[in-house]
Amino acid sequence: MKVVVLTGAGISAESGIRTFRDSDGLWEGLSVNQVATRTGFGRNPELVNRFYNQRRRQLAEVTPNAAHFALAELEQKFGDDFLLVTQNVDDLHERAGSKRLIHIHGELLKKRCTWCEQTTPCDVDLSAEDHCAKCGREMGMRPDIVWFGEVPHGLERSYEALQRAEVFAAIGTSGLVEPASRFGAKAKVYGAHTVEINATETAKSESFDEVLRGPASETVPRWVARFAGR
Ligand code: OAD
Numbered sequence: 001m002k003v004v005v006l007t008g009a010g011i012s013a014e015s016g017i018r019t020f021r022d023s024d025g026l027w028e029g030l031s032v033n034q035v036a037t038r039t040g041f042g043r044n045p046e047l048v049n050r051f052y053n054q055r056r057r058q059l060a061e062v063t064p065n066a067a068h069f070a071l072a073e074l075e076q077k078f079g080d081d082f083l084l085v086t087q088n089v090d091d092l093h094e095r096a097g098s099k100r101l102i103h104i105h106g107e108l109l110k111k112r113c114t115w116c117e118q119t120t121p122c123d124v125d126l127s128a129e130d131h132c133a134k135c136g137r138e139m140g141m142r143p144d145i146v147w148f149g150e151v152p153h154g155l156e157r158s159y160e161a162l163q164r165a166e167v168f169a170a171i172g173t174s175g176l177v178e179p180a181s182r183f184g185a186k187a188k189v190y191g192a193h194t195v196e197i198n199a200t201e202t203a204k205s206e207s208f209d210e211v212l213r214g215p216a217s218e219t220v221p222r223w224v225a226r227f228a229g230r
């Protein structure tokens with residue numbers, strides 16, 4: 001049995017990290033163009049850094065919930081036949097014990113040099129004036145976040161896994177951002193049984209074989225329990 005799981009902001013909601021598109025939104029009064037595009041960063045790097053610095057600091061105040069732990073347990077069971085693809089930039093999956101995971105939208109705990117493209121760990125505030133520890137050049141560090149118009153990380157590995165998947169689950173994602181929004185349809189074409197696990201209906205609900213409604217901290221452990229004994 002090969003299992004691929006896609007997660008979005010909804011899995012971290014009960015840990016206290018706000019989602020993007022639910023009513024209270026995450027953008028702190030800032031537009032997507034300001035904080036989630038390369039142009040926005042070019043215009044005002046300090047504003048963009050402040051935005052992600054704040055989110056990075058927030059990681060110290062939150063902890064994984066039962067849904068994160070359940071997915072780590074599922075990975076334990078399936079080993080290399082399991083892949084977690086997350087759109088989240090927090091580290092809650094890792095802290096729950098997940099190891100086989102791809103952060104397709106990047107990570108708050110990494111920074112990238114726009115000169116030499118080296119990605120390095122980042123657990124402190126980032127400033128546009130920071131220099132690169134690898135190539136030594138100045139003024140080129142940015143958060144390792146995939147912004148709108150940029151190519152997500154690890155897509156090839158994700159697609160390979162989707163082709164082989166027998167079960168695919170999309171958890172806590174609104175299905176509005178490509179290419180992840182198309183993963184369910186892709187997995188289905190390749191023969192997987194597809195499940196949407198979400199608190200509410202989404203734009204993609206109808207295209208899944210099965211839908212589980214409710215808060216992730218309850219629905220995900222319940223879904224994972226189905227695999228007991230396999
Ligand atoms: P969204 O904010 O678009 O969607 C969150 C989804 O989680 C919604 O469908 C909610 O119904 C659901 N949800 C909320 N609370 C839940 C709970 N407790 N249990 C289960 N489901 C719950 O977030 P994403 O789909 O992750 O990209 O957004 C995709 C991308 O858009 C993000 O990765 C981000 C943003 O632009 C980048 O930062 C590059």
Ligand code: ZN
Nearest residue numbers: 113116132135
């Ligand atoms: Zn560099």
